[in-house]
Amino acid sequence: DTVGPSSVGAIRLLNSGSTSLYNTAGRVQVWYGGEWGNICDRNIYFGYDEADVVCHQLGWSGSSTYSTGQYDSYGNDGLPAVIDDLSCSYSTYLTIFQCSYGTSVSSLCTSDNDVSV
Numbered sequence: 001d002t003v004g005p006s007s008v009g010a011i012r013l014l015n016s017g018s019t020s021l022y023n024t025a026g027r028v029q030v031w032y033g034g035e036w037g038n039i040c041d042r043n044i045y046f047g048y049d050e051a052d053v054v055c056h057q058l059g060w061s062g063s064s065t066y067s068t069g070q071y072d073s074y075g076n077d078g079l080p081a082v083i084d085d086l087s088c089s090y091s092t093y094l095t096i097f098q099c100s101y102g103t104s105v106s107s108l109c110t111s112d113n114d115v116s117v
Contacts, residue, residue, distance in 0.1 A: 009097055011057055012036075013117070015074050025065075027074045027116045028054055030083055030096065033103070037082030039096075040109035041068055045087040051117045052091035053099060062091070063117045070112035081109040 012019045013026030029036050039046070051066035069076065084106060088099035 009095065011054060011096065013058070013074075014077050017075055017077075024060075025074070025117060027069065027072065027077060027114050029077065029079065032082040035080075035082065037079050038077070038111075038114040039086050039101075040081035040084045040105055040113045041086070041115045042106055042109055042113045043085050045085045046115045049088045049091040050086050050096075050099065050115070053088045053093045053096055054115075054117050056093065057095045065117070067116045068112065069110075069114040069116065072116040074116055076111045077114075078111075081105045081114065084109060086115070 010031045012029050013023040014029055015023045015026035028039050030039060046066060048063065048066065051063035055063045082105065084102040086096060086099055086101045093099060
């Protein structure tokens with residue numbers, strides 16, 4: 001039910017400890033640099049444009065909401081952040097890798113900063 005490590009650039013949603021392909025909401029995890037990790041949003045770049053792009057990459061038309069770990073109830077996965085400050089110029093992008101992002105993740109990123117849709 002989960003996307004395997006051979007899927008470079010894949011994203012999935014964690015909800016209550018499950019990364020089932022059937023999750024329609026959850027903490028966003030991305031396969032980057034050979035590991036699953038989270039997207040940190042310490043600087044509050046993540047909004048509806050970025051949430052829509054995550055949903056497009058998952059095959060949906062868009063998002064209905066977004067949040068961070070500080071406010072969501074999807075559960076902490078204990079994974080490190082691998083991408084920081086995802087910022088999309090357009091909500092019509094099809095993958096998060098069309099957006100700008102950082103890979104030098106701040107040591108100040110915590111699970112409270114992990115993004116969710």
